[in-house]
Amino acid sequence: MGEEGPSESWMSSTVTKxxxxxxxxxxIWKIVSYIRQIWFAIFLNYLSNTMDPKVLEVKGNFLSSISSTVSHDPQLRKENAIRLLEIGVGTGTNFSYxxxxxxxxxxxxxxxxxxxxxxxxxxxxxxHSEDIIVTKAEDMDMVESNSIDVVVTTWVLCSVDKTGTEKILRQILRVLAPGGKYYFYEHVEEFDTVRHGTRRTIQHILTATRIWPFIFDGCCLNRDMLAAIQKTGFSKIEAQRSHNVLDHFMFQLVNPTLKGVAVK
Ligand SMILES: C[S@@+](CC[C@H](N)C(=O)[O-])C[C@H]1O[C@@H](n2cnc3c(N)ncnc32)[C@H](O)[C@@H]1O
Known part of the structure; x- marks a missing residue:
């Protein structure tokens, strides 16, 4: 065996470096992601405990019709109960609804x-709440098909890219029982460029520079998922985009809201 010449030795040391x-x-990236997730959990817990009462009122009014859902499951129907899947549950801000x-x-x-x-x-x-299934909703194959009466997402799809959103929506359609309902309440990109053009510009700058997604665990201010919901294959969709009147400065950028119900 011949010895390594200077060029081979330079190559192998460069490759190693x-x-x-x-x-x-x-x-480093793994450590940063880990710390970012811890920070976001602490932050969201703080936000949940100091939530703008107007947000709670709007969310509460929107989710109140869940109580009229009749379960597809005969046993649950007898008990006047339903099976509900909440995706991106966070600290659990929606229990009261x-x-x-x-x-x-x-x-x-x-x-x-x-x-x-x-x-x-x-x-x-x-x-009767179960333990958190720690997984992305794109990968929630463990949730049985046609087993859920209601799926809820509130401020979740803003953190998921286009392909991920499409996958999640397909999963939602799969797990819902026929006639089951998907309730979505998401903040979206500003659509009123005449009255709120400045907000839209700031949303785009903070998202494109990755400043906002970095601080808030992937949240993007310039998403709008209605087109993806419409393409998924639900039998009926009722949706509206609207501006919430919110006092908290944090909520000036996570406005307007897309809310609606899609039926399987
Ligand atoms: C802004 S928080 C909202 C939490 C809660 N839904 C609420 O309204 O207070 C976004 C949540 O979505 C979760 N999330 C992000 N990407 C997700 C994904 N691919 N699948 C499921 N949940 C996701 C985050 O971990 C976080 O809990």
């Missing part, structure tokens, strides 16, 4: 919400 640098970048006896299945990819969610659900013994 590049591999070590890539490995280091990957480790769910009817008594609800069988609650929840999915969220951020494991650091678990303790807040567990603490919060203790306050709602009228709901």
């Amino acid at each position: 590049v591999l070590v640098a890539l490995l280091l970048l990957w480790v 769910y009817p008594d006896g609800t069988r609650l299945v929840v999915v969220d990819p951020n494991p650091h919400f678990r303790s807040y969610y567990d603490e919060n659900r203790k306050k709602f013994p009228n709901i």
Whole structure:
């Protein structure tokens, strides 16, 4: 065997350096993502506890019709209960809107919400809430097809890209029982360019520079998911975009709202 010449030795040391640098970048990125998830769970818990009462009122009015849902499951029907899947449950800010006896299945990819969610659900013994399934909704194959009466997302799809959103919507259609309903309440890109053009510009700058998504765990201010919902294959969709009158400065940018119900 011949010895390595100077050029081979330079090559192999450069390749080693590049591999070590890539490995280091990957480790740094993993650590940053981990810290970002912890920070976001703490932040969302703070926000949930200091939520603008107007947001709670608007959300409450919107989700109130869930209580008139009749379950597809004969056993649950007898108990006047439903099975509800909440995607991106976070700390569990929506418990108070769910009817008594609800069988609650929840999915969220951020494991650091678990303790807040567990603490919060203790306050709602009228709901049978399951442990968080820690996964992205794109991958929630463990939730049985045609098993859910109502699916809810509130401020979730803003953190998911176009392909992910389409996958999640297909999963929602799959898990809903025939006639089941998908309730969506999402903040979207400003559409009124005449009255609120400045807000739209700021939304685009903060999202394109990745400043907002970096701070708020992937949240994008310039998304609008109605077209994707319309393409998914629901039998009926009622949706509207509207501006909420909100006092909290945080909510000036996460406005307007797209809310609606899609029926399987
Ligand atoms: C702004 S928080 C909203 C939490 C809660 N829904 C609420 O209204 O207070 C966004 C939530 O979506 C979750 N999320 C982000 N990407 C997701 C995905 N691909 N699948 C499911 N949940 C996701 C986040 O972990 C987080 O809990």
